[in-house]
Amino acid sequence: MAFYLAFKEVWHSKGRFLLIASIVALITTLVLFIAALAEGLGDGNREYLEKLNGELIVYQDNSELSVSASRLGRSTLAEVRRVDGVADAGQVFFSSSTLEFLNGSEPLDVSLVGVEPGKPGEPPAYEGVGLSRDRANEAVLDRNVALRAGVEVGDTVIVKSVQGTEEERYPLTVVGISDGRQFFLQPSIFVPQLTWEKVSPQGDPDGAQGDLISNVIAVKIANPAQLDVMKARLEANVGDVEVADRVTAYEATPGYSAQQSTLNTQRYFTLLIGVLVIGGFFQIQTLQKVAQIGMLKAIGTTNAVVALAAAIQIVAVNTLGVFIGAAGSLLLSLTFPVEVPIVFTSQAVIPAVASLLIIGPLGGLVSVWALTRVEPLRALGLAQ
Amino acid sequence: MSVALRAENVTKIYGSGADAVTAVDNVSFEVNSGEFVALVGPSGSGKTTMLAMLAGLLSPSSGKIFIAGQEMSNMGDRQRATFRRQYIGFTFQQNNLVPYLSARDNVDLMLRLNKKPLRNGVVKSEEMLTRLGLEHRMHHYPSELSGGQQQRVAIARALIHEPAVVLADEPTASLDTTLAYQVVETFANLIHEQGRAGIMVTHDLRMAKFVDRVIQMQDGEIHRIINDRAEIDELASLSAALG
Numbered sequence: 001m002a003f004y005l006a007f008k009e010v011w012h013s014k015g016r017f018l019l020i021a022s023i024v025a026l027i028t029t030l031v032l033f034i035a036a037l038a039e040g041l042g043d044g045n046r047e048y049l050e051k052l053n054g055e056l057i058v059y060q061d062n063s064e065l066s067v068s069a070s071r072l073g074r075s076t077l078a079e080v081r082r083v084d085g086v087a088d089a090g091q092v093f094f095s096s097s098t099l100e101f102l103n104g105s106e107p108l109d110v111s112l113v114g115v116e117p118g119k120p121g122e123p124p125a126y127e128g129v130g131l132s133r134d135r136a137n138e139a140v141l142d143r144n145v146a147l148r149a150g151v152e153v154g155d156t157v158i159v160k161s162v163q164g165t166e167e168e169r170y171p172l173t174v175v176g177i178s179d180g181r182q183f184f185l186q187p188s189i190f191v192p193q194l195t196w197e198k199v200s201p202q203g204d205p206d207g208a209q210g211d212l213i214s215n216v217i218a219v220k221i222a223n224p225a226q227l228d229v230m231k232a233r234l235e236a237n238v239g240d241v242e243v244a245d246r247v248t249a250y251e252a253t254p255g256y257s258a259q260q261s262t263l264n265t266q267r268y269f270t271l272l273i274g275v276l277v278i279g280g281f282f283q284i285q286t287l288q289k290v291a292q293i294g295m296l297k298a299i300g301t302t303n304a305v306v307a308l309a310a311a312i313q314i315v316a317v318n319t320l321g322v323f324i325g326a327a328g329s330l331l332l333s334l335t336f337p338v339e340v341p342i343v344f345t346s347q348a349v350i351p352a353v354a355s356l357l358i359i360g361p362l363g364g365l366v367s368v369w370a371l372t373r374v375e376p377l378r379a380l381g382l383a384q
Numbered sequence: 385m386s387v388a389l390r391a392e393n394v395t396k397i398y399g400s401g402a403d404a405v406t407a408v409d410n411v412s413f414e415v416n417s418g419e420f421v422a423l424v425g426p427s428g429s430g431k432t433t434m435l436a437m438l439a440g441l442l443s444p445s446s447g448k449i450f451i452a453g454q455e456m457s458n459m460g461d462r463q464r465a466t467f468r469r470q471y472i473g474f475t476f477q478q479n480n481l482v483p484y485l486s487a488r489d490n491v492d493l494m495l496r497l498n499k500k501p502l503r504n505g506v507v508k509s510e511e512m513l514t515r516l517g518l519e520h521r522m523h524h525y526p527s528e529l530s531g532g533q534q535q536r537v538a539i540a541r542a543l544i545h546e547p548a549v550v551l552a553d554e555p556t557a558s559l560d561t562t563l564a565y566q567v568v569e570t571f572a573n574l575i576h577e578q579g580r581a582g583i584m585v586t587h588d589l590r591m592a593k594f595v596d597r598v599i600q601m602q603d604g605e606i607h608r609i610i611n612d613r614a615e616i617d618e619l620a621s622l623s624a625a626l627g
Contacts, residue, residue, distance in 0.1 A: 001496060005482075012484035012525070291479040298441060298476070299541075300469020300497055302462050376465075377441045379476050380432055380553055 001301075002308035010313055017317050020281050024321025024360065025328060027274040031267060031352050032329040032344070038263035039348040040341030041185070045259070046250030048113070048183035054089070054120035054218035055227055057249045061240040065252035067094055072241070073211040079238045080217055085230050087222045090119025091193060091214030095200040099189060100158040100169070105149040110142075111183040112159065114196025120218035123190060125176025128153035132175070135194045140176040144187035147338045153177060157189070161201040170199040184253075185341075219243075267352070271359055279363030282314055286367040293371055294378025303372045310368045311361070318360025326353055387450075388548045388581030389415040389438065394447035396433050396604075407433040409604040410447070417548070420575045420582040422592055425601035432553065434601065435585045439472060439551055440464050452548040469497045473542030473550040473580070477557045480538040481526040487513060487537045488522040494545040512540040516570060532563040539571050543578060550575060552584040556591060568594045589623035592616050 010017045049057070058080055063070035072091070080089045093114030100107045115122040117131040124130070125140050132138065139157060151157060151174055159170045172191065181188045191199065193212065221230045231243045244252065251257055286293075293306060326349070333344050396408040408430040415421050425431045436442035437449060440456035448455055452471050456464055468474075473494070481490045491509035495502050502508060513522055516536040526534055535555055542550050555571065556564035568584070572594035575582035584595065592598050598610040598619065610616050 004496065008489065009484040292482065295476060295479050296482065297465065298439065298468070299474050299494065300465050300467075300472075302465045304462070375441075377436055379474070379479070380436050380439075380441065381477065382432060382436055382442070 002305045002312060005305070006309040006312040006316070009309075010316070017313070020278070021317050021321040021324065023277055023281075024274065024318055024356075025325035027270060027277070028322045028325025028353075028356050029329045029332075031270050031274075031356055032326060032349060033342065034263055034267045034270060035348040035352040036329075036333065036342040036344045038260060038267070039345055040343040041259055041263070042256070043180060043343055044182045044185040044341050045253045045256045048111075048123075048181045048188060049246050049250040049253070051123070051179070051181060052121065052218055052246055053124070054220040055224050056219040056221060056231060056234065056243050056245060058089075058217040058219055058234060058238070058241050058243050061242050063242070065242065065244050065249060066254065067215050070215050071213050072215070072217055073213050075211070076238060076241065077214075077217055080219060080234065080241075083230075083234055083237045085222050085226065085233065086219055088120055088220045090116040090121040090218050091212065092121040092216050092218050093193060093196045093200070093214045094183065095196075096184070096186065097189075097199070097201060098160045099145065099149070100160055101149045101151060102156055102158070103150055105151075107160070108145060108149055109186055110145060111186045111188040112161075112196065112200055113183065113188050113190050114193045114200065114214070115190050116193050120220045123178035123181050125178055128174070128176035130176055131190065131192045134192050136192055137170070137172050137195060138175040138192070139172040140178055140190040141174055142181040142188040142190075143177055143179055144182060144338065145189060146174075146177045148187070159189075159191075159199045161199055163202060168199075172199075271355055274356065274359040275363040277363070278314070278318060278360050279366055282310070282364045282367040283370065286310070286370045289371075290374050291378060293374045294376055297374065297376035298379035306374075307368050307372050310371050311364065314360050314364035314368070318364075319357060321360075322353060322356045325356075386417050387414050388417045388419075388452060389583070390448075390450045391434075391438065392448045392450075394434070394437060394444045394449060396430070396437060396442065397445045406604050408437070408444075411601075411604075411606055412447075413599060413606065413609070415549070415581040415583060417581050418576055418579040419597065420572050420584070420595045421597045421599060422595040423583055423585045423599050423601065424587060424589055424592070425607070426587065428603075429601040430604040431585045431601050435551055435553055435583070438549070438583065439474070440468055469494065469545070471548045473545065473547040475535065475538040475542050475550075475552040475555050477554040480534055481541075483526050486523045486525055487518060487529065487533075490526070490537055491540045491544050494541055498545050500545060509540065509544055512544055513537070515574075516540055531558040532567060535559065535567050536570070539567070539574070543574055543580065546578070546580075548581060550580045550582045552582070554586055554588075555584060556586065556588055561590075564588070564591065590620055592623070593620035 059065055060070040060072055077089060077091055080086060095112045097110055097112040098107050099110045122130060131140060153174055155174050156171050157174060159172060161168055227245055234243045333342055336342055392412050394408055394411045398405045398407055423431045437444050443457050456467055488509050492502055510522060518533060518536055521529060521533055556568060559567060568591045598616055599606060600608040
C-alpha cells in the first residue's frame with residue numbers, strides 16, 4: 001500500500017521529484033569532486049611517504065618532522081643500521097628541480113629525490129629496472145612524470161639546475177618507471193644518491209663536503225609489528241634524531257593537515273546543505289499535503305502507511321539523485337587531464353556515496369514525523 | 385431492518401473549567417441499514433462535531449457510539465483507522481480525493497486499503513463510476529474533474545467497500561442547485577439499494593427531499609427529529625422556495 005501510494009505520487013509529479021533528484025545529483029557531484037580533490041591533493045603531498053618501503057623515517061632532532069629542515073649524515077646512517085631490529089636503512093635526499101624532455105614536452109617541475117639503490121627509499125620500478133649504482137646517470141620516474149611528458153623507459157630526460165649562478169643541464173637515462181610517488185605536490189624523479197649530489201641545485205658548486213648529508217633516513221624494521229618499540233629504540237640509541245612512522249610523517253608535511261581539514265570542512269558543509277535541501281523540500285511538500293493526508297487518515301489509512309510512503313519517496317529520490325550524480329562525476333572525471341589532482345579511489349568514493357545515501361533519510365525525518373502528527377480530523381475542517 | 389449506528393447520550397465538551405464549551409449535549413439517535421438521514425442545523429449547532437464523533441475522529445466526552453455493534457472509543461489509533469476503512473465510507477466537503485490518483489484509482493483505494501479484490505467479474509470501481517455517470521472520466525485526475533464529478537467519485541469511493549455506515553459532510557457545498565439535486569438523489573438511491581446507513585451533514589434543507597429522516601440540531605442539542613414524509617417534503621420545498 002505504501003509503495004503504491006509512494007510511486008503513484010512520484011509518477012504524477014515526475015517533474016517535481018526529478019528536480020529534487022537532480023539537485024541531489026549536483027550535491028553528489030560536488031561532494032565527490034571535493035573528496036576526489038582531497039584525495040588527489042593529499043596524494044600529491046603524501047604519496048611518496050605513504051608508499052615508502054620502510055616503516056619508520058628518521059629526522060634530525062628538533063626538525064619538527066620537516067624534511068627540508070632535517071640534515072642527517074652518513075655517520076647517523078651507520079648508527080641507525082647498527083640498532084638491533086633494523087633490517088635496512090637508506091638515506092633519502094630531497095630537492096626541487098625542473099625536468100626537460102627531448103620529445104618537445106613542456107618542462108616539468110619535479111621533486112628530485114636521491115636514494116640509495118636497493119635500499120629503503122627507492123621505489124620499485126613497475127616498468128624497466130631499478131637504479132643500478134650510486135653514481136649512475138640514470139633515473140626512475142614517477143608514473144605521473146612519464147604520463148605527462150610521454151616518456152618511456154630508455155628515453156633521456158634532462159635535469160636543469162642552478163649550480164652557484166650557472167644553469168646546468170644533466171642528461172639522465174630513464175631506466176624504470178614507478179607507480180605514483182608524488183612529493184611536495186610535484187611528481188618525483190628518483191636518482192642515485194651521488195648523482196643527486198651532483199645534479200641537485202646548490203648554492204656552492206664546489207662545496208665538496210666530506211660527509212654525504214641527506215634529509216632523512218628511511219628505515220625498514222625486521223618486525224613491522226614492533227613499530228613503537230623500534231621508534232623508541234632508535235631515538236634512544238641514535239644521537240640527535242627524532243623518528244616518525246609514515247602516517248605521522250606525511251601528516252607533518254607542511255600544509256597537508258590544513259589542506260585536508262579545509263577540504264573536509266567543505267565536504268561536511270556540502271553534506272549538511274544536502275540534508276537541509278532535502279529536508280526543506282520534503283517539509284514543504286508535507287505542509288502542502290496536510291489536508292490530503294488528513295483525508296487519507298480519515299478514510300482509514302494508518303500512520304504507518306503514510307509515514308512509510310513518504311520514507312520510500314525520500315529514499316528513492318535521494319538514491320536516484322546520488323547514483324545519477326556519481327555516474328556523472330565518474331564520467332566527467334574521465335575527461336580530465338592527468339595533471340588535474342582529482343583522484344577517484346574507492347576509499348574516497350565509497351564513504352562519500354554512503355554519507356550521501358543517508359542525508360536524504362536524515363533530511364526527511366522531520367517531514368515524516370510531521371506527517372504522522374497530521375490529525376484525520378482535518379478532513380472535516382476541524383483540528384483539535 | 386437492523387440498527388447500523390447508535391449514539392447514546394453523546395456529549396462533547398471542548399476545554400475545561402470556565403472556558404468549557406459544550407459542542408454536543410446529550411444526543412441520542414439510531415440509524416438503520418438502508419436509511420438515509422440528514423443532520424441539519426446552523427453553523428455552530430454541533431453537527432460537524434457530531435459527525436466527527438460518529439466517524440471515530442473525535443472521542444465523546446461522555447456517552448457511547450456504536451457502529452455495526454462496536455464501540456470505537458476503546459480502540460487505539462491504528463485499530464480505529466482499520467475500523468474506519470472497513471465499516472465507514474466518507475465523502476468530505478473539500479480535499480475529497482487523492483490528487484495523484486485517477487478517478488478509478490481513488491475509488492479502488494478503499495478496496496486496496498481493505499485488501500479486497502478489485503474485480504468481481506467486472507471491475508467494481510468502473511461499474512460504480514459508470515452507475516454515477518462517470519464512464520468517460522475513469523482515468524482523469526481530480527484536477528481534471530468538475531466539482532460535481534469529484535463529489536460523485538467520492539460517493540463511489542464511500543460505497544465501493546460495502547461499509548455499514550456512510551458519512552457525508554456537506555456533499556453539495558460546492559455544487560449548483562441542479563447538480564446538487566442530482567448528486568444527492570443518486571447518493572440516496574445507492575444507499576437505499578445497497579442497504580447502507582447514510583448520514584449527511586448539510587445546512588441545505590432542500591436536500592431533505594431525498595432523505596428518510598431529518599435530525600435538526602441547535603446549540604449542540606437535538607432540536608427536532610422529523611420522520612414524517614409529508615413534513616420532510618414540505619420542509620424541503622419551503623426551503624427551496626425561499627432559496
